[in-house]
Amino acid sequence: MAEHFTEQIVFNKPKIELHVHLDGALRVETILDVAKRRGIPLPAYTVEDMRRICVIHQPATLTEFLGKFAEYMHVIAGDREAIKRIAYEFVEDKAKEGVIYVEVRYSPHLLANTDVEPIPWNQEEGDLSPDEVVHLVNQGLAEGEKTYKIKARSILCCMRHMPSWSMDVVELCKKYKKNGVVAIDLAGDESLNCEAFPGHRMAYEEAARCGIHRTVHAGEVGPASVVKEAVEVLKAERVGHGYNTLKDQVLYKQLLEQNMHFEVCPISSRLTGACHPDFTEHPVITKDKANYSLNTDDPLIFNSTLHLDYSTAQEYMGFTEEEFKRLNINSANSSFLPEKEKKDLVNELYEAYGMIGQ
Numbered sequence: 373m374a375e376h377f378t379e380q381i382v383f384n385k386p387k388i389e390l391h392v393h394l395d396g397a398l399r400v401e402t403i404l405d406v407a408k409r410r411g412i413p414l415p416a417y418t419v420e421d422m423r424r425i426c427v428i429h430q431p432a433t434l435t436e437f438l439g440k441f442a443e444y445m446h447v448i449a450g451d452r453e454a455i456k457r458i459a460y461e462f463v464e465d466k467a468k469e470g471v472i473y474v475e476v477r478y479s480p481h482l483l484a485n486t487d488v489e490p491i492p493w494n495q496e497e498g499d500l501s502p503d504e505v506v507h508l509v510n511q512g513l514a515e516g517e518k519t520y521k522i523k524a525r526s527i528l529c530c531m532r533h534m535p536s537w538s539m540d541v542v543e544l545c546k547k548y549k550k551n552g553v554v555a556i557d558l559a560g561d562e563s564l565n566c567e568a569f570p571g572h573r574m575a576y577e578e579a580a581r582c583g584i585h586r587t588v589h590a591g592e593v594g595p596a597s598v599v600k601e602a603v604e605v606l607k608a609e610r611v612g613h614g615y616n617t618l619k620d621q622v623l624y625k626q627l628l629e630q631n632m633h634f635e636v637c638p639i640s641s642r643l644t645g646a647c648h649p650d651f652t653e654h655p656v657i658t659k660d661k662a663n664y665s666l667n668t669d670d671p672l673i674f675n676s677t678l679h680l681d682y683s684t685a686q687e688y689m690g691f692t693e694e695e696f697k698r699l700n701i702n703s704a705n706s707s708f709l710p711e712k713e714k715k716d717l718v719n720e721l722y723e724a725y726g727m728i729g730q
């Protein structure tokens with residue numbers, strides 16, 4: 373587990389997760405297995421050693437954290453079997469954590485090796501396009517859903533440093549809207565690119581025009597102005613992280629009034645240096661009755677589970693059983709499911725939490 377924090381199951385009830393990266397949620401065992409099959413050299417060959425390389429152990433910076441992906445993404449990218457497998461295993465892992473609905477995000481371009489410029493992770497050009505990546509992830513998720521009886525949808529990420537990919541991303545969201553893709557996201561290093569490039573803005577305009585749901589990583593390490601831009605220019609319906617919103621109280625109050633949903637990731641926020649390392653100082657906004665979810669973000673790199681985020685929230689941030697229920701109901705209400713499915717999900721939680729008729 374991350375540093376000395378210990379995982380306990382403090383909320384053993386159905387949960388919703390809205391902010392988790394597929395490529396940050398792989399099993400180390402799978403990376404080793406695929407590398408062996410493909411004959412790809414790794415910096416380590418045991419689970420323990422490879423985990424040590426992938427994991428962030430001490431609070432670092434977002435830029436350092438994002439560097440961790442380069443340790444293993446070349447193993448999975450460009451390989452059809454591996455991509456389908458990680459999607460399937462992801463659903464299994466979430467089901468084991470008691471998640472009944474998850475929205476998982478990734479960049480199709482970062483898993484492809486053709487129709488992408490530049491080809492990521494120093495791969496040789498191959499024949500796996502971002503379009504086929506989405507198809508494969510959809511298949512893996514759908515098979516996982518069938519086996520583990522939970523619901524999994526996906527969000528496609530634009531990357532802050534690659535505005536030239538963003539129009540492709542929104543086109544993929546449109547194409548696969550009926551096949552499990554529910555929204556567009558903008559991820560990557562906002563500390564390097566604070567203002568969204570025109571490529572991102574155009575993609576988000578098109579998303580809004582076509583009824584594609586929108587979330588944006590903003591105010592994680594970047595200033596509150598990035599959140600303002602996400603909401604006002606990119607028309608974000610949810611904010612990924614958003615911690616620095618609190619530094620602009622006018623904006624924060626406005627977003628509270630709008631019932632804006634914040635995708636909060638406690639363990640992540642500490643290890644990426646986004647928030648104060650002392651969890652008691654974390655700007656999670658329980659006292660304001662804000663609308664937010666609790667999420668793992670990148671459990672491989674934080675060596676974490678959703679249970680660890682919950683137990684940390686309970687132990688250091690004063691979360692109660694009632695707050696866990698409230699935030700999960702808010703999460704279901706803020707999911708990007710169609711209205712009818714959303715209503716059913718909310719009712720499922722009410723029932724599981726013994727809140728029928730409230």
Ligand SMILES: O=c1[nH]cnc2c1ncn2[C@H]1C[C@H](O)[C@@H](CO)O1
Nearest residue numbers: 393395441477478479529559560589
């Ligand atoms: O916490 C994060 N902030 C910004 N970008 C992130 C975070 N976690 C993962 N990413 C990036 C790296 C992944 O390759 C990409 C798509 O999942 O999104």
